[in-house]
Amino acid sequence: xxxxxxxxxxxxxxxxxxxxxxxxxxxxxxxxxxxxxxxxxxxxxxxxxxxxxxxxxxxxxxxxxxxxxxxxxxxxxxxxxxxxxxxxxxxxxxxxxxxxxxxxxxxxxxxxxxxxxxxxxxxxxxxx
Amino acid sequence: xxxxxxxxxxxxxxxxxxxxxxxxxxxxxxxxxxxxxxxxxxxxxxxxxxxxxxxxxxxxxxxxxxxxxxxxxxxxxxxxxxxxxxxxxxxxxxxxxxxxxxxxxxxxxxxxxxxxxxxxxxxxxxxx
Amino acid sequence: xxxxxxxxxxxxxxxxxxxxxxxxxxxxxxxxxxxxxxxxxxxxxxxxxxxxxxxxxxxxxxxxxxxxxxxxxxxxxxxxxxxxxxxxxxxxxxxxxxxxxxxxxxxxxxxxxxxxxxxxxxxxxxxx
Amino acid sequence: xxxxxxxxxxxxxxxxxxxxxxxxxxxxxxxxxxxxxxxxxxxxxxxxxxxxxxxxxxxxxxxxxxxxxxxxxxxxxxxxxxxxxxxxxxxxxxxxxxxxxxxxxxxxxxxxxxxxxxxxxxxxxxxx
Amino acid sequence: xxxxxxxxxxxxxxxxxxxxxxxxxxxxxxxxxxxxxxxxxxxxxxxxxxxxxxxxxxxxxxxxxxxxxxxxxxxxxxxxxxxxxxxxxxxxxxxxxxxxxxxxxxxxxxxxxxxxxxxxxxxxxxxx
Amino acid sequence: xxxxxxxxxxxxxxxxxxxxxxxxxxxxxxxxxxxxxxxxxxxxxxxxxxxxxxxxxxxxxxxxxxxxxxxxxxxxxxxxxxxxxxxxxxxxxxxxxxxxxxxxxxxxxxxxxxxxxxxxxxxxxxxx
Numbered sequence: 001x002x003x004x005x006x007x008x009x010x011x012x013x014x015x016x017x018x019x020x021x022x023x024x025x026x027x028x029x030x031x032x033x034x035x036x037x038x039x040x041x042x043x044x045x046x047x048x049x050x051x052x053x054x055x056x057x058x059x060x061x062x063x064x065x066x067x068x069x070x071x072x073x074x075x076x077x078x079x080x081x082x083x084x085x086x087x088x089x090x091x092x093x094x095x096x097x098x099x100x101x102x103x104x105x106x107x108x109x110x111x112x113x114x115x116x117x118x119x120x121x122x123x124x125x126x127x128x
Numbered sequence: 129x130x131x132x133x134x135x136x137x138x139x140x141x142x143x144x145x146x147x148x149x150x151x152x153x154x155x156x157x158x159x160x161x162x163x164x165x166x167x168x169x170x171x172x173x174x175x176x177x178x179x180x181x182x183x184x185x186x187x188x189x190x191x192x193x194x195x196x197x198x199x200x201x202x203x204x205x206x207x208x209x210x211x212x213x214x215x216x217x218x219x220x221x222x223x224x225x226x227x228x229x230x231x232x233x234x235x236x237x238x239x240x241x242x243x244x245x246x247x248x249x250x251x252x253x254x255x256x
Numbered sequence: 257x258x259x260x261x262x263x264x265x266x267x268x269x270x271x272x273x274x275x276x277x278x279x280x281x282x283x284x285x286x287x288x289x290x291x292x293x294x295x296x297x298x299x300x301x302x303x304x305x306x307x308x309x310x311x312x313x314x315x316x317x318x319x320x321x322x323x324x325x326x327x328x329x330x331x332x333x334x335x336x337x338x339x340x341x342x343x344x345x346x347x348x349x350x351x352x353x354x355x356x357x358x359x360x361x362x363x364x365x366x367x368x369x370x371x372x373x374x375x376x377x378x379x380x381x382x383x384x
Numbered sequence: 385x386x387x388x389x390x391x392x393x394x395x396x397x398x399x400x401x402x403x404x405x406x407x408x409x410x411x412x413x414x415x416x417x418x419x420x421x422x423x424x425x426x427x428x429x430x431x432x433x434x435x436x437x438x439x440x441x442x443x444x445x446x447x448x449x450x451x452x453x454x455x456x457x458x459x460x461x462x463x464x465x466x467x468x469x470x471x472x473x474x475x476x477x478x479x480x481x482x483x484x485x486x487x488x489x490x491x492x493x494x495x496x497x498x499x500x501x502x503x504x505x506x507x508x509x510x511x512x
Numbered sequence: 513x514x515x516x517x518x519x520x521x522x523x524x525x526x527x528x529x530x531x532x533x534x535x536x537x538x539x540x541x542x543x544x545x546x547x548x549x550x551x552x553x554x555x556x557x558x559x560x561x562x563x564x565x566x567x568x569x570x571x572x573x574x575x576x577x578x579x580x581x582x583x584x585x586x587x588x589x590x591x592x593x594x595x596x597x598x599x600x601x602x603x604x605x606x607x608x609x610x611x612x613x614x615x616x617x618x619x620x621x622x623x624x625x626x627x628x629x630x631x632x633x634x635x636x637x638x639x640x
Numbered sequence: 641x642x643x644x645x646x647x648x649x650x651x652x653x654x655x656x657x658x659x660x661x662x663x664x665x666x667x668x669x670x671x672x673x674x675x676x677x678x679x680x681x682x683x684x685x686x687x688x689x690x691x692x693x694x695x696x697x698x699x700x701x702x703x704x705x706x707x708x709x710x711x712x713x714x715x716x717x718x719x720x721x722x723x724x725x726x727x728x729x730x731x732x733x734x735x736x737x738x739x740x741x742x743x744x745x746x747x748x749x750x751x752x753x754x755x756x757x758x759x760x761x762x763x764x765x766x767x768x
Contacts, residue, residue: 003131003147013186019131019147036648037711058141071549164264165327199421259515259531269570275515275531292392293455314525387643387659397698403643403659442653520676583677
């Protein structure tokens with residue numbers, strides 16, 4: 001549940017400060033299940049997603065560091081969530097076996113008719 | 129899609145300016161259908177509901193006249209929409225036969241898990 | 257999945273022959289559960305509802321006996337289904353204990369945004 | 385997510401031990417909002433509902449005390465949840481103002497097509 | 513909301529004139545967002561989709577030019593909508609930056625359980 | 641509607657015997673429609689899916705042959721359904737033209753917030 005405003009005539013009345021509730025889905029994919037028969041520990045995944053969303057929830061995004069010159073559209077925010085979840089996977093926060101995850105899709109539902117997604121392969125792990 | 133803030137410790141982080149998207153359902157009830165076999169002309173009802181929501185959409189409700197000392201909760205807003213639709217029915221904006229409508233239910237869905245409604249009988253028509 | 261046309265200027269382009277898919281919900285209510293802990297045998301209820309809908313499915317309602325001078329609107333059809341299910345309950349087709357059902361609600365969903373219902377108490381059983 | 389079995393020929397293959405996932409909705413009603421503009425503190429209500437469901441979740445209901453001679457049907461369980469939430473409201477666990485709630489509806493969704501509810505007025509508070 | 517009939521024994525009772533309501537989803541994809549942070553101007557996309565559907569809505573498809581020898585199945589119609597939206601994108605009707613869209617998916621929901629999609633890359637623009 | 645238990649500390653209370661209801665979606669894909677304008681005869685596909693699910697429904701999966709040493713997680717079961725449907729397609733049970741289907745996706749919805757899928761190309765037909 002965030003507040004924000006947009007810049008650009010294409011946004012019409014949404015140039016005013018207004019708000020949005022997003023329902024967020026996270027889809028995690030891997031070719032083989034882990035030894036427990038799981039794609040991921042859904043508890044750890046839920047906690048990580050909750051933490052990422054908690055960094056944005058109940059805020060005015062116009063005031064958030066890093067978003068100053070951005071339109072925080074649904075599709076932009078889907079990418080933000082994708083990047084932050086990817087970092088947590090790489091850091092092992094979704095469990096060791098979650099490093100076998102090869103791609104993600106993050107979807108933000110604005111309403112029952114409008115949504116935006118970002119989908120991509122996980123970045124190759126940085127090597128020392 | 130509105131922005132607002134709440135007053136009261138019970139609201140926790142929602143005391144900050146934040147936003148919400150509401151998906152709004154309107155249920156109109158009458159004992160007998162009209163001569164066309166309808167409860168209401170769904171086009172006229174949709175226009176009236178759209179107009180009522182348009183008065184609130186893309187706004188910061190903290191700045192709206194009449195809401196100054198109010199917490200514009202989901203349940204509060206459901207009553208606002210109920211009252212405004214009732215007035216439009218009484219004024220004939222949903223068509224002459226819509227005056228046969230005896231009760232309404234207005235539901236604001238905040239997300240796929242949370243919603244608030246206001247439900248009631250229509251006020252008896254003022255008599256000359 | 258029916259075809260039909262409407263009479264009356266209020267219907268605009270729906271005066272042409274067109275079609276609709278209805279998803280139908282049946283809500284059955286009683287004050288006390290039966291000896292098995294059930295409102296109704298859901299298998300029998302599903303069969304009865306399927307039979308009632310089967311009488312209407314894949315038809316042009318403009319040609320159906322009994323509907324000749326009617327606009328077969330969503331709300332009109334909800335009443336038709338209500339009446340036919342009520343008769344089957346009275347006839348014992350939903351099981352003996354289903355006679356304890358005191359009210360019904362039939363809802364026809366036209367789309368994910370539009371629906372119509374008919375709700376009412378069951379008629380008192382005819383007495384000899 | 386519970387396991388259970390049913391007794392009675394009407395249940396067919398469901399007489400075997402099997403399981404069910406219920407998605408549970410709680411609807412709380414009152415004539416007037418509280419001083420904060422709320423029906424209930426949704427956080428407290430969510431906690432109470434979570435606690436009531438936690439008493440049943442991941443269990444074999446055939447082995448639960450109090451259910452020994454019962455068919456733990458969806459409609460039976462809706463009543464169980466209704467009674468337990470009512471007690472928590474009476475005990476003040478949903479907040480002091482939640483005592484103004486006059487009726488509840490508890491719905492257990494078995495699947496996207498089948499559900500059961502229990503709906504009723506809250507018991508009048510016991511008087512000394 | 514269309515009427516139609518099918519040819520072929522596989523269709524059983526759907527060989528009779530009947531109807532369907534389709535709820536239509538349009539998914540537009542591109543590798544990079546435009547300068548406003550958007551995949552597409554949702555207003556222009558909604559208008560284009562509405563226009564394409566308006567060419568089919570409230571009609572008997574058996575009588576529509578171009579469909580004479582076709583079974584207008586859900587999957588066939590998904591392709592029709594895909595092709596017509598693709599042409600509008602190529603013609604610039606969804607805005608200049610919408611030409612960066614690289615693939616589409618069109619889904620027609622027949623009911624809450626049945627749907628058909630057509631998905632594909634956009635045709636390479638014709639060159640002079 | 642199945643019962644099962646899991647082995648492994650990651651499962652917490654789900655190590656106890658409990659149950660689940662899955663709502664199952666089957667997505668069938670092919671590059672070209674058949675001569676009737678169809679991806680598949682939806683009646684045959686529904687029957688095949690019903691038969692595959694019937695082999696699992698109302699059972700305690702801990703006792704099922706072939707699952708003895710397995711955690712029958714949602715994602716594991718999605719693969720089971722995928723494999724069994726693939727075999728039926730190869731055997732011609734979804735009709736001759738269904739052999740043109742090139743990929744499947746099977747999704748098991750555990751609740752309105754959690755689901756698991758298996759998606760893949762159909763195995764190349766064995767040659768004599």
